[in-house]
Amino acid sequence: MDYLSEVIKAAVWGESPPQMPKWNKWLHRSLSDNHCEECLKLDGCWFTKDKTPEWPHHQYCHCILEDSSYNEVVNNATATAAYSKFDPYLFDTMGEYGHGKERLFKAWGYTVNDSEYLKKEIEKQGLQKYILGQYTLGKLNRDGQRISITIEIMRKDKNDVVTFVSGWMVYPNGHIQLTTPYGG
Ligand SMILES: [Zn+2]
Ligand SMILES: [Zn+2]
Structure with a gap:
C-alpha cells in the first residue's frame, strides 16, 4: 500500500498518520465594494497552516481562514x-x-x-x-x-x-x- 492510501485509510478511520499537516481554507468575504484580485484568486483555496499566503493580506483585508479537516483535503484534492x-x-x-x-x-x-x-x-x-x-x-x-x-x-x-x-x-x-x- 502506498503512502497516500495509508493516509486516506487513516483519515477514513479517524486515525492520524504521523506528521499530518493542518489545513485551512482561504475565504474571501464581500464586505466592501472594491475586491482585491489576489484575495479573489485565493478564495476557496486550501493551504497548510504553516504555508498559507500572508494573512491578513493587506490593510482592510476581510478574508478569513477557516479550519479544514485533513479528511476533506485528502478526499477532494x-x-x-x-x-x-x-x-x-x-x-x-x-x-x-x-x-x-x-x-x-x-x-x-x-x-x-x-x-x-x-x-x-x-x-x-x-x-x-x-x-x-x-x-x-x-x-x-x-x-x-x-x-x-x-x-x-x-x-x-x-x-x-x-x-x-x-x-x-x-x-x-x-x-x-x-x-x-x-x-x-
Ligand atoms: Zn485583498
Ligand atoms: Zn483579503
Missing part, C-alpha cells in the same frame, strides 16, 4: 497537468521554445514518447506532495498563487533517481494545475 506541457512544450518538439529543458530529460533517457507517462507521474506525485504539505509557496499575483513541488523520477539509463522542481497554480477546493513541468 486533485492535480492535473496538460499533455501540451510535455508535448510540445517540455520536449520542444517544434523547436519553438529554445529553453533546452528537453536535453536534460533526454540525458535521463526520456523522449517525447514518455510524455503521457511523465504527465501521469507528475500528476500523481504533485497530488501526494500537496496533500502532505510538501510544497513551497511561490509568487502570488492577480493570476493566483503559485507553489513548487519536487518531483522524483528514475533515470532510464541507470539505476538512479533524479529530482527536479515543478511549478503549479493553486485553485479552489484543493485543485492544483501544473504550470511548468521543469522549473529547475
